Amino acid sequence: MDLSSETSVFKRKPFAAFDELRHLPVDLARDSIRNGRYRGHTAGIGLGLLQGNVVILPADYALDFFRFCQRNPKPCPLVGVSDTGDPKMRTLGKDIDIRTDVPLYNVYRDGELDAQTADITDLWRDDFVAFVLGCSFTFEEALMAEGIRLSHIEDNKTVSMYRTSLTAQPAGPFTGPIVVSMRPMRPSDAVRACAVTARYPHAHGEPIHIGSAADIGINDLLTPDWGDPAALEEGEIPVFWACGVTPQAAMKSARPPVCITHAPGRMLITDVPGWAASGGHLGQLV
């Protein structure tokens, strides 16, 4: 990775701010991401469009990871898979290049985080397969549109995420705990949130658990494994959704020589409408 040439790009073009991108049409926002000017989170950018978690693996691991996603559709809802060696996500947009169109990438070597970068063009290989998984931004937009308040968004925090005692269905070398995100809600909102998110099976679908955190092996809600703590207010209960961080936990067991993911919160913004996460339309919308 030639960091010096990256640095020179940033000297020419100053970084862009979140508030600048969120008001741009998606193609202009994508330009800022593509040329390295924006490396921040994507919640609220390209509103109404499907965003996705990204996992890039060598083809030797692709069939087993495909199976891992198929067997664990709630944490790992596949919305797009590239051809081997092809960096274009042809079923998710007219011109989406998985090497440049994510604001920030995590590069894992042997299962351990090795580097972060805004461009993986130099790392791309002819045997890479890119997987895009639906994410919670889709259902959070739907919840807010139905008047359900989400405290982590109001407080500009990252949602709380936890390892659970629930085990993902293994596939080849991929195994590990199911990771969940938690949102505190009043029971009446929790009931509606179940109904609303059930419409989006490709964005984690309905909750995986509700109520007692200890039931799924979470001892202390205030010490999440990822994200910010979120206190329950009087009368609120915790609502748990399967989370797209699950594959990153599985990567620790599989330890592939190389694996590239998005950095948390920095998702791939597609050209496909968010309602594609309601199911069977994927593949026919571009």
Place this chain on the structure above:
Amino acid sequence: MDLSSETSVFKRKPFAAFDELRHLPVDLARDSIRNGRYRGHTAGIGLGLLQGNVVILPADYALDFFRFCQRNPKPCPLVGVSDTGDPKMRTLGKDIDIRTDVPLYNVYRDGELDAQTADITDLWRDDFVAFVLGCSFTFEEALMAEGIRLSHIEDNKTVSMYRTSLTAQPAGPFTGPIVVSMRPMRPSDAVRACAVTARYPHAHGEPIHIGSAADIGINDLLTPDWGDPAALEEGEIPVFWACGVTPQAAMKSARPPVCITHAPGRMLITDVPGWAASGGHLGQLV
């Protein structure tokens, strides 16, 4: 394939009739299928359990076929995928052997139907991968439970199926037309059928088209490409669902050296409840 030994089995054990199996618990019905006594259609056997289309391919073709299914979720909703070389469908039941538990198999060589057999144990290879795709039996049960009449079932006929002018999203060597099944309905039933089947994205989901057959390249409803003709009665409109025969059409383009499928109507009966086709629970039910 040693047909003489098969014949001797059938001499010892007479064939079982559909009406015998439909009243049996699923494990006993599966025994009759497994030992070759029953080779007929499975609609109505193991009621309430998820049934699936079967496609078995060498591992060289598995990653592209996986992509084909991911990109065409309405005709090809994946509900289970075996490990390479493992004939057990471990996410679909306690003891489901894909070599014996389908009543009748089609064996394709270079994309052409070569043989039909009730047992593929002798054909199984260490590089085979078995894919199971949801099927319309699931949503037909749901429609009938909601009081919607299905004329092909009342008349004991096979649903009408057609090649369309809609093209499946290609993946590697797999390409071809989307195949649809058609059910005639009154408009009021058609509307409810859309709502009911939308609940089952892993069983083809809501219709892919409704009304004018010419819009999707079907010139004559009375000459289906597969199944029996179904005449529209006064006031009825045709309702079209994506169909699990689509992969068999794609096999004609890919022409793998060997591919084994179920014979039409002779599905794999799983241990998983039919409502698993509503989405995200697959993989966690066994």
